[in-house]
Amino acid sequence: xxxxxxxxxxxxxxxxxxxxxxxxxxxxxxxxxxxxxxxxxxxxxxxxxxxxxxxxxxxxxxxxxxxxxxxxxxxxxxxxxxxxxxxxxxxxxxxxxxxxxxxxxxxxxxxxxxxxxxxxxxxxxxxxxxxxxxxxxxxxxxxxxxxxx
Amino acid sequence: xxxxxxxxxxxxxxxxxxxxxxxxxxxxxxxxxxxxxxxxxxxxxxxxxxxxxxxxxxxxxxxxxxxxxxxxxxxxxxxxxxxxxxxxxxxxxxxxxxxxxxxxxxxxxxxxxxxxxxxxxxxxxxxxxxxxxxxxxxxxxxxxxxxxxxxxxxxxxxxxxxxxxxxxxxxxxxxxxxxxxxxxxxxxxxxxxxxxxxxxxxxxxxxxxxxxxxxxxxxxxxxxxxxxxxxxxxxxxxxxxxxxxxxxxxxxxxxxxxxxxxxxxxxxxxxxxxxxxxxxxxxxxxxxxxxxxxxxxxxxxxxxxxxxxxxxxxxxxxxxxxxxxxxxxxxxxxxxxxxxxxxxxxxxxxxxxxxxxxxxxxxxxxxxxxxxxxxxxxxxxxxxxxxxxxxxxxxxxxxxxxxxxxxxxxxxxxxxxxx
Ligand code: FES
Ligand SMILES: [Fe+2]
Numbered sequence: 001x002x003x004x005x006x007x008x009x010x011x012x013x014x015x016x017x018x019x020x021x022x023x024x025x026x027x028x029x030x031x032x033x034x035x036x037x038x039x040x041x042x043x044x045x046x047x048x049x050x051x052x053x054x055x056x057x058x059x060x061x062x063x064x065x066x067x068x069x070x071x072x073x074x075x076x077x078x079x080x081x082x083x084x085x086x087x088x089x090x091x092x093x094x095x096x097x098x099x100x101x102x103x104x105x106x107x108x109x110x111x112x113x114x115x116x117x118x119x120x121x122x123x124x125x126x127x128x129x130x131x132x133x134x135x136x137x138x139x140x141x142x143x144x145x146x147x148x149x
Numbered sequence: 150x151x152x153x154x155x156x157x158x159x160x161x162x163x164x165x166x167x168x169x170x171x172x173x174x175x176x177x178x179x180x181x182x183x184x185x186x187x188x189x190x191x192x193x194x195x196x197x198x199x200x201x202x203x204x205x206x207x208x209x210x211x212x213x214x215x216x217x218x219x220x221x222x223x224x225x226x227x228x229x230x231x232x233x234x235x236x237x238x239x240x241x242x243x244x245x246x247x248x249x250x251x252x253x254x255x256x257x258x259x260x261x262x263x264x265x266x267x268x269x270x271x272x273x274x275x276x277x278x279x280x281x282x283x284x285x286x287x288x289x290x291x292x293x294x295x296x297x298x299x300x301x302x303x304x305x306x307x308x309x310x311x312x313x314x315x316x317x318x319x320x321x322x323x324x325x326x327x328x329x330x331x332x333x334x335x336x337x338x339x340x341x342x343x344x345x346x347x348x349x350x351x352x353x354x355x356x357x358x359x360x361x362x363x364x365x366x367x368x369x370x371x372x373x374x375x376x377x378x379x380x381x382x383x384x385x386x387x388x389x390x391x392x393x394x395x396x397x398x399x400x401x402x403x404x405x406x407x408x409x410x411x412x413x414x415x416x417x418x419x420x421x422x423x424x425x426x427x428x429x430x431x432x433x434x435x436x437x438x439x440x441x442x443x444x445x446x447x448x449x450x451x452x453x454x455x456x457x458x459x460x461x462x463x464x465x466x467x468x469x470x471x472x473x474x475x476x477x478x479x480x481x482x483x484x485x486x487x488x489x490x491x492x493x494x495x496x497x498x499x500x501x502x503x504x505x506x507x508x509x510x511x512x513x514x515x516x517x518x519x520x521x522x523x524x525x526x527x528x529x530x531x532x533x534x535x536x537x538x539x540x541x542x543x544x545x546x547x548x549x550x551x552x553x554x555x556x557x558x559x560x561x562x563x564x565x566x567x568x
Contacts, residue, residue: 037507042347048345049346050346051506052502052507056429057428059432062428062432070374070378070425071374071375072374073516141507
């Protein structure tokens with residue numbers, strides 16, 4: 001696993017979400033990967049609750065279905081500003097992020113800032129996420145968290 | 150209890166145009182003067198406000214900083230195991246001395262001039278009290294006993310903690326009311342609770358809109374497409390609304406049915422989407438728990454400060470922290486029971502996907518509350534129509550097709566504020 005692999009993965013990750021290509025986002029995970037978006041106060045205190053907790057591609061697909069078909073929310077843009085990964089051992093990484101949200105006709109605001117805690121896996125298709133916990137420092141979310149961080 | 154006598158006359162007359170509460174003036178969501186009265190009459194007087202679950206502070210010295218209305222307080226476990234609630238406001242110059250959300254302390258020391266307080270709020274010591282080298286110091290009439298932290302009334306009820314600034318607040322059980330205590334005790338029956346974690350969101354709307362949202366069984370089967378599509382909530386399910394005699398607290402009690410098409414409730418409901426299926430049913434892996442005794446969802450509004458949620462296997466308290474007339478923070482504390490199996494804990498965590506700022510059936514609530522605030526602010530002389538189920542002022546009802554609980558809350562609101 002090279003630094004370049006991790007950077008490439010994150011570039012595709014942010015690009016997929018910012019273009020609302022949620023299937024491309026899902027494809028960056030291994031089929032059994034766990035995705036979490038978790039407030040740092042829970043992470044730091046060892047409390048298991050996450051705002052979003054998806055266990056595998058099936059639940060990721062269900063989250064995508066709800067975003068596209070059932071949830072009611074004001075239209076918005078999101079922009080992932082993902083920093084440089086710090087590789088930890090062979091298959092883990094920590095990567096800082098800042099996600100800016102622009103709800104239509106209002107000023108941009110920071111939706112979340114924090115650190116991705118990742119487990120990476122080499123697959124025939126390339127490096128994929130075997131686990132990603134998007135741990136956000138701001139316990140307080142400006143109203144709603146629609147798209148994955 | 151009519152508290153109107155002590156209020157100064159409003160600078161403008163009551164915003165309500167007629168005697169009932171089937172019309173709500175937009176001004177109650179936007180007016181600063183009304184807001185100040187609400188804080189004084191509801192959050193700081195005459196009411197028990199939610200502050201914590203006991204399982205957040207299990208050991209002596211454990212504390213949690215939180216808010217009642219706009220006032221910072223500390224909930225702390227004392228050495229004898231009792232729970233104290235103290236103002237987070239130094240008796241010296243008013244510093245919010247505790248800046249940590251959670252922790253463990255033997256004493257609280259204000260960093261500014263290091264006044265030290267015991268866990269019960271007593272002032273233990275003051276630096277330079279007797280002067281330095283014979284100079285300065287406090288006067289002979291300065292008594293430590295007279296400068297402790299203000300302490301609140303505290304009621305611990307089977308693991309959930311309420312507090313009140315009002316020394317004359319009525320007993321907790323009569324506050325909640327005989328009508329609502331049975332379902333209140335259904336969740337809090339003395340079993341030990343376990344803390345699963347928090348979600349917090351800031352919603353740019355008036356705090357009462359959230360109370361109304363959970364007193365409104367009209368919307369879930371319409372707004373929350375997920376609810377109606379996957380059979381968690383429908384207008385035809387077995388249900389009951391309870392309300393206390395004042396009209397301030399309520400419970401929406403319901404038992405889910407199997408979902409699918411039912412001509413009368415789904416015809417014309419554009420949000421019903423029969424073709425949708427979950428790829429992974431674990432998101433909705435509901436397992437009946439014995440203590441439910443039938444109902445699969447009980448949503449309680451304890452006025453003014455908290456909502457208590459049981460929606461299938463997901464349990465939470467949702468604390469309302471107002472921040473002016475047009476904004477509040479909403480703090481979700483998810484919990485389970487000490488005897489939950491690991492599978493049940495996992496189930497509660499997965500079902501938590503439905504709730505909080507990212508929740509599949511609650512994200513929409515925060516959104517529409519902001520939509521309400523956006524337009525009511527611009528039309529202060531407008532009013533909302535709350536006439537589903539009639540024009541009564543709030544009464545128990547054996548069905549969901551009514552806004553009676555909201556009318557009840559405003560009956561109490563008008564009487565308490567003298568409007
Ligand atoms: S303000 Fe707290 S000790 Fe002075
Ligand atoms: Fe709702």
